[in-house]
Amino acid sequence: MSSNEVKVSPDGWKQFIDPRKSKLVLLLLAIPIALYFEFISHNYTAVFISSLFAIMPLAWLMGRATEEIALRVGQGLGAFLNASFGNAAELIIVIFLLIGAKSANDAGNLDSAANLVTVVQASLIGSILGNLLLVLGLAFVWGGIKHKEQTFSSSAVSTNSSLLILAMLALIIPATFSQFGNHSTETIVDLSRLASIILLGLYGLFLLFQLKTHSHLFVNSTHHEEEEAALTMKQAIILLIVSTCLVAVMAEFLVGSIEHSAEALGWPTLFIGVILIPLFGNAAEHFTAVTVAGKNKMDLSIGIAIGSSTQVAVLIAPITVLIGWMLNVNMSLQFGIFETVATFVAVLIANSICSDGKSNWLEGSMLLGTYAILAASFWLA
Numbered sequence: 001m002s003s004n005e006v007k008v009s010p011d012g013w014k015q016f017i018d019p020r021k022s023k024l025v026l027l028l029l030a031i032p033i034a035l036y037f038e039f040i041s042h043n044y045t046a047v048f049i050s051s052l053f054a055i056m057p058l059a060w061l062m063g064r065a066t067e068e069i070a071l072r073v074g075q076g077l078g079a080f081l082n083a084s085f086g087n088a089a090e091l092i093i094v095i096f097l098l099i100g101a102k103s104a105n106d107a108g109n110l111d112s113a114a115n116l117v118t119v120v121q122a123s124l125i126g127s128i129l130g131n132l133l134l135v136l137g138l139a140f141v142w143g144g145i146k147h148k149e150q151t152f153s154s155s156a157v158s159t160n161s162s163l164l165i166l167a168m169l170a171l172i173i174p175a176t177f178s179q180f181g182n183h184s185t186e187t188i189v190d191l192s193r194l195a196s197i198i199l200l201g202l203y204g205l206f207l208l209f210q211l212k213t214h215s216h217l218f219v220n221s222t223h224h225e226e227e228e229a230a231l232t233m234k235q236a237i238i239l240l241i242v243s244t245c246l247v248a249v250m251a252e253f254l255v256g257s258i259e260h261s262a263e264a265l266g267w268p269t270l271f272i273g274v275i276l277i278p279l280f281g282n283a284a285e286h287f288t289a290v291t292v293a294g295k296n297k298m299d300l301s302i303g304i305a306i307g308s309s310t311q312v313a314v315l316i317a318p319i320t321v322l323i324g325w326m327l328n329v330n331m332s333l334q335f336g337i338f339e340t341v342a343t344f345v346a347v348l349i350a351n352s353i354c355s356d357g358k359s360n361w362l363e364g365s366m367l368l369g370t371y372a373i374l375a376a377s378f379w380l381a
Contacts, residue, residue, distance in 0.1 A: 006071050006229045015230060016061065016239070024284065030054035031246065038253050048261035051253040052280045058250065059089035060284030061243040068236035071229050086308055087316055088244065090127060090281040093251040094120050094320050100255045102327040115259060115269055117324075117331055122273025122378075123281075124317050125339045128164075130278045131309040132350040133371035135286045139301045140364025143293035152298035154357035160310045161351040163206060167313035168344045170195040174334040185330060192332035193325055196318030203314040274339070274378045282308070298359060306350065338381065342374050 015021035034050035037043045066085040073081065097120045104113035143150050174192055177183045231239065254277075262269050279286075285304060293301040317333065324331025335343075349370060353363045 008229045008232055016064065022060070024057040024060050024287075027053050027057040031058075031250070034250060034253055038256075044257040044260035045264045047253050048257040051250040051257070052276065054250045055089055055093070055247060055254070056280055056283045058243050058247045059281060060287075061239060062088055062247065063284055063288070065231070065236045065240035065243060068229055068231045069233065069240065072233055085240075086285050086304070087127070087282070087311055089247050089251075090123065090278065090312075091316055091319070092244070092247050093254060093277060093281055094123060094316070095323060096248070096251040096255045097123075098320070098324050098327055098329055098331060101324075101329045101331075105329065112259060113329070116255070117329065119258065119269055119273040119277070120320060120324075120331065121335050122270050122339070123277040124312060124320065125335055125343055126274035126278035127282065127312045127316075128309045128343050129274065129346050129371065129374060130282065130286070131305045131312070132346045133367045133374070134279075135289050136302070136305040136350060136354075137364045137367030137371060138286070138290045139293035139298075139305060140359045140367065141361045142290050142364075143296065143298060143301070143359065144361025144364055146294050147296050148360070150293070150296060150298045150359045151357055152302050152354075152359070154355060156299070157302060157306060157351075157354045157357075159206070159209070160306045161347070161354070163202070163310050163314050164306075164347045165351070166202065167199060167310075167317070168340075168347055170199055171333050171335055171340050171343065174332055175337055175340045178334050179337055185332075188334050189330050189332045192321050192334065195333060196321040199314050199318045200322075203311075203318075206310075206314070268379060268381060270381050271375075271379045275375055302354065306354070309347075309350075338377070342377070346370065346374075 017025060019025045030050045030053040034047055034054050037046040037050060062085055066081050070081045097116050101113040101116040101120070104110070104116065170192075173195070174188050177188050177191065229236075258272065259269075261267075262272055285308065289301045289304040292304075321331050321333060349367065353359075353367065
């Protein structure tokens with residue numbers, strides 16, 4: 001579909017600034033608040049909290065801008081754009097965390113560098129857990145309350161689940177090397193880099209499978225031929241650029257305040273990485289998945305939750321390792337035994353529940369219960 005064939009609503013842009021259309025707009029007030037605490041008050045805890053809240057609406061704006069662009073480029077490429085920018089906010093945060101780790105390394109502060117790498121690894125694990133357990137659980141519960149039983153295509157779920165299990169293998173082997181072998185850190189890092197390159201290649205093949213050779217398995221039956229856009233192409237591109245830049249600024253504030261805040265609040269660094277950063281960074285996407293489940297569009301909801309997990313495991317995590325390589329930071333796929341086992345169990349549980357192509361509120365409650373147990377474990381870790 002070309003940009004000329006997309007009808008643009010004359011008042012569509014109002015939904016991006018009108019809090020009556022989306023309450024997330026109100027959280028944009030957290031941006032000047034974060035700027036005040038960063039440059040005037042120098043209150044690191046307030047900077048940390050305000051930047052977390054600021055990232056939520058900015059990630060939503062990035063997603064909406066991407067959706068507007070996707071309307072003009074066709075369903076296949078549009079789906080790829082939506083999936084890619086769905087995790088863009090978190091990728092930006094991770095990049096700034098790695099830059100912070102490099103700066104700490106250069107300054108000789110090895111403990112601080114190690115803590116930041118731990119937060120990076122924890123945020124990747126947290127994204128997978130959050131999507132598979134929290135988001136999928138909320139979607140099943142909300143959809144199950146409004147509709148007794150819902151159905152969805154098991155073919156796309158099966159493909160994504162297979163990739164996720166393969167990615168778990170790439171996590172299990174480095175963790176096993178670390179625990180049961182006399183392998184050096186350099187060996188584990190080298191193995192992680194090799195595994196990351198292989199995973200990126202497999203993700204490329206998955207895109208070929210999804211967008212070209214077997215695209216019919218991933219077609220959204222609820223897609224409408226004629227869909228009204230809220231923004232022009234130029235407005236959408238400008239919105240995407242501005243929101244991305246602001247996310248980068250807030251991510252820099254977040255990284256600069258994370259260690260001071262963890263110490264001041266008494267929160268475990270692992271909990272911040274696994275629970276808080278993924279929760280706020282992907283909040284807008286999570287809200288969308290739950291909302292469409294209530295509208296009985298389970299294929300779309302499942303695609304957001306499981307598709308996002310697949311992308312984090314097979315694309316974002318390998319990219320993170322390679323960026324660490326370029327920055328001379330020892331970023332590896334060695335996530336620790338507890339985190340690795342938790343993620344593997346989450347993948348197995350989600351795969352088992354979704355395998356029949358049906359969902360209800362009880363299955364959602366099981367997923368939420370599992371997430372609550374893991375969240376408590378990371379808090380006490």
